[in-house]
Amino acid sequence: MNVAAVLFTRDLRVHDNPALSASARAAEHVVPMFVHDPSLPAGEARRRFLAGCLADLASALQRRGGDLVELHGDPVHEAIRVAKAVGAAGIAVAADVSGYARSRERRLAAACSAERIAFRTFPGVTVVPPGSLRPGGGGSHYKVFTPFHRAWQAASWRDLCEAPRRISLPADLPKSWFRSHSGDGAAGESAARERLSAWLTHLQVYPQMHDDLAADRTSRLSPYLHFGCLSPRELAARVDGRPGAEPLLRQLCWRDFYHQVLFAFPQLRRRAYRPGVEDSWRDERDALEAWRSGHTGVPIVDAGMRQLLAEGWMHNRARLITASYLTKHLGVDWRAGGDHFFDLLLDGDVANNYGNWQWVAGTGNDTRPYRRFNPLRQAERFDPEGEYVRRYVPELADIPGKAVHEPWKLPPSARRRYPAPLALDVR
């Protein structure tokens, strides 16, 4: 093949990128491209992060002799336009799982076939491709995590792909196809790889520390995994066999699990996954607003919500506590909570976000749908010194030790600055 096009979506990397590697092997010239799609709106922080990822990807491609074509519009229309203009024999893309991504793939396949351009999808968004593991008895996907985890551990994982050494663009591509970048240096593949190398030294304490809110010892790789700056398959390979790897691999398996759920149930973002489940909620606008802004009067909940507002990220344990408080204590719809998270999280991801929200709300994959997290007990267990709360709720910064978790015991001076709890059944 003389020319091949690669459409990047959320696989923004050159290492272990099967679509890019296969195209670079098969064709003399490769045209890597990214299309900004106006029908995929993102919050400001995620847009900035994406710009950083693209800047880093463009320079990784330039170092190999190539570059990144960057266009705006409908990805199918633009990809076909570019492929025809350069005479590409094929377009390669990473297979993705959401309803939107799959319909984009179908449209692209049809458009390629009409133009006699070869179309191929490649793995890379998950460790194990969604749909490749199926339960005995003929189901389309695993509905429960534990058997999926067992099958995932026993599965053979694909080989890693080396980053191409050289990328050669066809001659005379229009200048208007390329952008000059000044992206966020904390985003992108280089930052992801540095973060991973630095964090691997903490892997051995991950089993004991990953739930400790104040210690903040999880990898914080989720935004990089979401945008594909880091291959989950490579991450699994880098940690596998090291002390502390098991629980981290388990979290990556949860990620794969929700991806195969979304693959099989594209309505995950809007419809209760569990058939016949109670899915009616209170219309509590003031409570929802107080929750969103971190003013519920329950310190551990407010700390989590304010971490989200300040950093575009929240510790997993705090995500569980805040989501459970909204749905199980305040009785507010998981969709409202999920949408707020999705707007603000740098790692906002349809599969992981709505899969986890439904799990917490009891409409999803939890085998104990009626469980609820007691925020006070969670706070005492996972923030025993109250350090996490004091870090994010400045009104309570002078309350010592774990007393900071008990709103009804706060001194009058703190009560004047901090609201009374919305739901009192948290003791």
Ligand SMILES: Cc1cc2nc3c(=O)[nH]c(=O)nc-3n(C[C@H](O)[C@H](O)[C@H](O)COP(=O)(O)OP(=O)(O)OC[C@H]3O[C@@H](n4cnc5c(N)ncnc54)[C@H](O)[C@@H]3O)c2cc1C
């Ligand atoms: C209500 C709720 C909403 C969530 N929304 C998202 C979201 O939009 N995007 C997102 O990536 N994660 C989401 N999670 C999962 C989890 O909270 C984050 O992945 C994790 O906190 C990211 O931090 P980390 O990279 O330091 O995780 P680590 O503990 O270092 O884990 C490594 C990786 O494993 C994956 N992972 C970890 N926990 C989970 C999990 N429970 N489910 C799926 N994958 C997991 C992530 O990709 C993560 O980066 C949500 C969890 C809850 C309870």
